[in-house]
Amino acid sequence: MFRENMEADVTFDSDDAGRFDPDTDDAYSSTEEMAVVESPPKIISRGVDVFYGDTQALFGVDIDIRPNEVTALIGPSGCGKSTFLRCLNRMNDIIDGCSVRGSITLDGRDIYAKSVDTVHLRARVGMVFQKPNPFPKSVYDNVAYGPKIHGLATDKDDLDAIVHSSLERAGLLDEVKDRLHEPGTGLSGGQQQRLCIARAIAVEPEVILMDEPCSALDPIATSKIEDLIDEMRNNYTIVIVTHNMQQAARVSQRTAFFHLGKMIEYGHTDTIFTNPNEVRTRDYITGRFG
Amino acid sequence: MTELSTNTPKPRDVSAIVTAGLAKRYAAERRFRAFGIAAIAIAVAFVALLFSSIIGNGYTVFVQTHMRLDVELSADAIDPKGTRDATVLARGDYAGLVKGALRERFADVKKRRDKRKLHGLASQGASYDLRNMVLADPNLIGQRISVWLPVSDDADMLIKGHIPRHTGEGSRRISDKEIAWLDALAEAGDLETQFNVRFFTSGDSREPELAGIWGAVVGSALTLLVTIALAFPSGVATAVYLEEFAPRNRWTDLIEVNINNLAAVPSIVFGLLGLAVFLNFFGMPRSAPVVGGFVLAIMTLPTIIIAGRVALTSVPPSVREAAYGLGASPVQAVFHHVLPLAMPGMLTGAIIGMARALGETAPLLMIGMVAFIVDIPGSFTDPSTVLPVQVYLWADSPERAFMEKTSAAIMVLLAFLIVMNGAAVYLRKKFEVRW
Numbered sequence: 001m002f003r004e005n006m007e008a009d010v011t012f013d014s015d016d017a018g019r020f021d022p023d024t025d026d027a028y029s030s031t032e033e034m035a036v037v038e039s040p041p042k043i044i045s046r047g048v049d050v051f052y053g054d055t056q057a058l059f060g061v062d063i064d065i066r067p068n069e070v071t072a073l074i075g076p077s078g079c080g081k082s083t084f085l086r087c088l089n090r091m092n093d094i095i096d097g098c099s100v101r102g103s104i105t106l107d108g109r110d111i112y113a114k115s116v117d118t119v120h121l122r123a124r125v126g127m128v129f130q131k132p133n134p135f136p137k138s139v140y141d142n143v144a145y146g147p148k149i150h151g152l153a154t155d156k157d158d159l160d161a162i163v164h165s166s167l168e169r170a171g172l173l174d175e176v177k178d179r180l181h182e183p184g185t186g187l188s189g190g191q192q193q194r195l196c197i198a199r200a201i202a203v204e205p206e207v208i209l210m211d212e213p214c215s216a217l218d219p220i221a222t223s224k225i226e227d228l229i230d231e232m233r234n235n236y237t238i239v240i241v242t243h244n245m246q247q248a249a250r251v252s253q254r255t256a257f258f259h260l261g262k263m264i265e266y267g268h269t270d271t272i273f274t275n276p277n278e279v280r281t282r283d284y285i286t287g288r289f290g
Numbered sequence: 291m292t293e294l295s296t297n298t299p300k301p302r303d304v305s306a307i308v309t310a311g312l313a314k315r316y317a318a319e320r321r322f323r324a325f326g327i328a329a330i331a332i333a334v335a336f337v338a339l340l341f342s343s344i345i346g347n348g349y350t351v352f353v354q355t356h357m358r359l360d361v362e363l364s365a366d367a368i369d370p371k372g373t374r375d376a377t378v379l380a381r382g383d384y385a386g387l388v389k390g391a392l393r394e395r396f397a398d399v400k401k402r403r404d405k406r407k408l409h410g411l412a413s414q415g416a417s418y419d420l421r422n423m424v425l426a427d428p429n430l431i432g433q434r435i436s437v438w439l440p441v442s443d444d445a446d447m448l449i450k451g452h453i454p455r456h457t458g459e460g461s462r463r464i465s466d467k468e469i470a471w472l473d474a475l476a477e478a479g480d481l482e483t484q485f486n487v488r489f490f491t492s493g494d495s496r497e498p499e500l501a502g503i504w505g506a507v508v509g510s511a512l513t514l515l516v517t518i519a520l521a522f523p524s525g526v527a528t529a530v531y532l533e534e535f536a537p538r539n540r541w542t543d544l545i546e547v548n549i550n551n552l553a554a555v556p557s558i559v560f561g562l563l564g565l566a567v568f569l570n571f572f573g574m575p576r577s578a579p580v581v582g583g584f585v586l587a588i589m590t591l592p593t594i595i596i597a598g599r600v601a602l603t604s605v606p607p608s609v610r611e612a613a614y615g616l617g618a619s620p621v622q623a624v625f626h627h628v629l630p631l632a633m634p635g636m637l638t639g640a641i642i643g644m645a646r647a648l649g650e651t652a653p654l655l656m657i658g659m660v661a662f663i664v665d666i667p668g669s670f671t672d673p674s675t676v677l678p679v680q681v682y683l684w685a686d687s688p689e690r691a692f693m694e695k696t697s698a699a700i701m702v703l704l705a706f707l708i709v710m711n712g713a714a715v716y717l718r719k720k721f722e723v724r725w
Binding site for chain 2: 089091119120121122123127128129131133135136145146196199200
């Protein structure tokens with residue numbers, strides 16, 4: 001059933017894209033398949049333990065996150081999926097008393113090594129949060145902030161181009177092009193979240209982490225973001241935490257199921273949803289607990 | 291059967307119970323509201339009483355009684371040698387000219403004692419006014435001019451009605467004869483009240499009719515400028531460091547406790563610190579706004595730090611996360627996003643601190659700012675006084691006219707405070723970000 005659901009979505013998408021240029025669409029899907037087969041994992045996590053003070057929140061998590069795929073992390077509240085997500089761009093560093101053990105590598109390099117700078121890491125691994133959190137500034141300034149602090153734009157025109165293309169890729173440009181200089185906080189919830197996505201991709205990251213990006217949004221805004229995630233997969237590696245299992249089934253290629261701080265099962269999304277190995281995964285997915 | 295009836299609860303008429311209690315609940319609510327209204331009414335009544343007393347006593351200060359005299363600006367008294375040199379002109383016997391004009395006006399006054407009283411009708415300021423006129427235009431020398439000159443404080447008080455006319459001569463500071471002369475002047479139309487420019491432009495004086503508030507206003511402004519320039523940046527920086535960057539350990543806890551305690555230290559202690567450190571150790575000038583500003587800045591710092599930290603904690607963490615998520619460094623996250631959002635709260639704290647600093651006299655006592663200073667301070671190191679000290683000094687003076695000045699000085703102090711708070715509200719509105 002979930003599989004069907006997903007296929008329906010995908011078909012709809014390719015139809016949509018097909019109106020523009022069917023050839024590119026084909027080209028995309030073929031390279032993508034090759035990428036999945038050939039390229040090594042983008043992020044490899046081995047034996048990741050996370051402690052908040054004396055409380056252990058994660059126990060030995062091993063995951064390989066592949067490039068140009070959407071990886072969904074699912075599980076009941078408090079299972080550690082958000083904690084794991086925040087390990088991937090070291091957002092946990094901000095929290096007092098949080099310590100991370102084990103190894104996480106990005107393109108083969110340990111992101112917790114002493115030589116790694118968190119500013120540099122977070123420019124490569126962008127993040128979109130649960131609640132849309134645009135800065136209380138104009139739409140333009142929201143998107144321009146990242147490129148500005150990293151010095152990605154050489155001049156004003158360059159910055160304008162980055163802002164426009166980021167908003168366009170986030171599917172927001174048509175809606176906000178007349179109000180670029182009005183506050184970003186004045187947009188609707190769904191628009192704010194897409195603004196946050198535009199803000200994240202303006203820095204041209206390689207990986208985008210999304211922490212329940214649709215939990216504060218209505219179904220229409222959610223479906224727009226899901227379409228966007230599916231498109232973005234061509235250019236970015238995406239890791240998404242979600243409470244909504246249909247969403248995981250719709251947008252992701254691989255799914256990891258977390259429970260009580262442990263990663264229970266990780267595999268292709270259709271396998272997890274149709275034929276999981278673990279009883280707990282099946283129980284959670286069929287709604288027996290959680 | 292009996293078992294069953296004991297186990298199941300007896301059906302109760304919930305609606306009746308609730309209704310019975312309702313009246314009591316509403317009565318409590320009405321009582322609470324009545325207390326609140328009564329408290330506000332009493333507070334408003336006291337404020338009204340305070341203001342009517344201050345304004346009632348002080349509003350007459352805005353005008354000053356002047357008399358018209360025909361003065362012969364004889365060259366003999368001012369510039370006998372005809373040099374027209376400014377220093378010579380400034381030394382002329384203008385007081386003698388005023389006295390001569392008065393004697394000429396009341397030619398029937400012959401007795402020595404009466405003459406002295408007659409001379410006393412004019413303020414000392416009359417001769418200063420004449421001097422200034424001559425200095426501005428030396429061609430007046432040798433002419434006979436008709437000028438409005440200020441009267442003495444006692445005459446002024448009588449005209450303004452602060453000294454009763456009909457009590458016995460012995461119980462007032464002004465004699466029947468003086469009253470008669472003043473009445474004669476008034477009848478001839480040569481006595482009138484004019485707007486009191488001198489009060490707003492001059493410094494303190496022993497003569498009440500010459501005393502002005504401007505010296506204290508400038509002193510307060512200079513002192514507060516030093517205070518805000520010193521306390522605000524360092525207070526904000528301390529709050530940002532403690533809240534955003536400092537590690538949480540025993541040392542920062544100790545610092546925090548000390549800052550909180552410092553906010554409750556009696557202000558005179560800061561004055562002692564100023565005396566010991568700034569005056570005795572660093573040898574800074576006594577009675578100077580710069581030292582006063584230093585002392586008041588130290589006194590204000592804890593208030594600004596505490597308010598600043600509260601303002602920083604109230605900034606939603608999502609803003610910090612958003613900034614960090616984009617790869618902003620901690621300093622960028624704080625200065626680009628957190629601090630602008632905390633600014634309104636910080637300004638509020640700063641203004642509370644500044645309002646307290648404006649009204650403070652005790653710490654200034656120790657560094658010599660409670661002093662009789664006539665000159666208007668021209669820089670941060672000139673001796674000066676401040677508004678609350680001026681209020682205190684005038685309230686302490688025996689002359690009736692100083693009572694009027696005291697109330698007026700309080701009004702100026704309040705106006706200063708209102709302007710300052712108004713500016714703060716404006717700034718806060720300007721910095722406030724709408725979500």
